[in-house]
Amino acid sequence: MWFELRARPLPWRENRDAYRIWISEVMLQQTQVATVIPYFHRFVERYRSLLELADADEHEVLQLWEGLGYYRRARDLLKAAGQLRDAGFDTIPNDEDLVRALPGFGRYTTNAVLSQAYDARLPILEANSTRLLCRLFGIDGDPKITANQRRLWHLAELLLPRNKSGAFNQSLMELGALVCKPTAPACSECPLKRRCVACLQGRQAEIPQHSKSAAMTKLSEVAVVITNGDRVLLVQRPPIGRWANLWEFPHGPNSDGETHELAAARLLEVLGIRGAVETEITTLRHSVTRYRITLTGLHIAYLNGTLDSTLYPNHAWVQLAELTNYPLSAPQRRLAEALGGACHGP
DNA sequence: AAATCGGGGCC
DNA sequence: GGCCCAGATTT
Incomplete structure (x- = not known):
């Protein structure tokens, strides 16, 4: 109601x-x-x-x-x-x-x-209902961990009424979005305030507990080193895009006057790659083209440093010591370790 | 179980 | 600048 x-x-x-x-x-x-x-x-x-x-x-x-x-x-x-x-x-x-x-x-x-x-008659569990159920039942700990996910799904199923389950599911989310908000929940106007563990105990701010994210070292700039045998390529991280085998370039010619399609082709040639790599080109915005490059069998490392150009073919002098302190993901770390000292130069 | 995929809103 | 958001898929 x-x-x-x-x-x-x-x-x-x-x-x-x-x-x-x-x-x-x-x-x-x-x-x-x-x-x-x-x-x-x-x-x-x-x-x-x-x-x-x-x-x-x-x-x-x-x-x-x-x-x-x-x-x-x-x-x-x-x-x-x-x-x-x-x-x-x-x-x-x-x-x-x-x-x-x-x-x-x-x-x-x-x-x-x-x-x-x-x-x-199927239950739902998402961000809003997760927060609401955690507070309502006083569920401690990170709601994302498997054990709590199971509890929460079970609760969502248990609470599901015999009929009008669609409206019920939406009301869970709506209540979570409008009243049981992440910060400063409006408990005074909540229909569940007398049955809510968090509200009764005044622990709205502590539940749900958010997982502490890994400490990050701040970077001014990031680059990528790719090696294939004795060939090494250093690529500056593009202004947009994330950690992955993925780069994005603006449309049109780059500072060297060559098109980015050509630059991508040159990148592959520098690496001496023929069949091992496929490129997939998608236009996301009118201003950005995304090249997905599958780097089968290649080594990648990520490192700090400031670069001033997009592509640096054949730069083998980069020091991997600069990798320190950046919390690489597991696959990134494996790649960096596999790369080992291959990039040590003069 | 962990990593990846993104852009916008908000404090 | 960090955290959050009506998650799914892959490894």
Whole structure:
């Protein structure tokens, strides 16, 4: 009843179209409601139904997705739509096992879509309901650890009412988003205040406990060293992009007057690579092209230092000592160790 | 169990 | 600048 009174009039709540609910749920993964709303409008206006989406051009879908991030979500959306169309469906069917097997449908999204569209009696657990349940039941420790995940999913299932499970699931999230907020929860207006362990004990600020992230050493600049046998290449980290075998370059010619397509080709040539590497070129924004380079059999190390150009072919003089203190991920560390002293120069 | 994928909002 | 957000997939 709290939900019926206080629920926000969100665009995907206008009806119970499983297609629209699906799009909204995927967009909402790791993305806040306010951010999603304009994207949702544009998307469902361009592709009004599952069948329209199934026939869509991937490049166009990705363009509509620009700014949301996690572009795999958009690709999986298209894949799933195609699979459903090929199987003869014109919308998301009310079939848990079938839907769960589609790309992009994990436990949360499957249950969220089917409960909202069809009142399927399936529990959900996400950021808002996690916070709410942790406080309500006084669950200590990091909610992300496996044991607590199991407890929380179990609770979500236990609490699920016989009917109207869709509204119930959404009310958990809505209450978490509007009242049981991460900081400064509005406990005075919470319908659960008399049954909430955290509220009764005044421990709202301590629950849920957030895991302490690893200490990070600050970097002014970062570079990458790639070796293939006796060939070594030093590449400056691009201004955007993350730790991975991934670089992004702006469109158009670089400072040396060569196109970045050519620069990428030169990079591969410097490394003496033919078949071992594939490049995948995607246009994300109009200003950025992404090159995914699969570095099979190559060694990569990451290191500190300031560089002033994008590509430095054949630089073997970089000191790996500069690697110190940066908390490399496990695969990065393995690569760095495998590289060993190969980069020690004069 | 851990790593990866991102961009925007907020304190 | 660090943390958070309607997670899924891969290893």
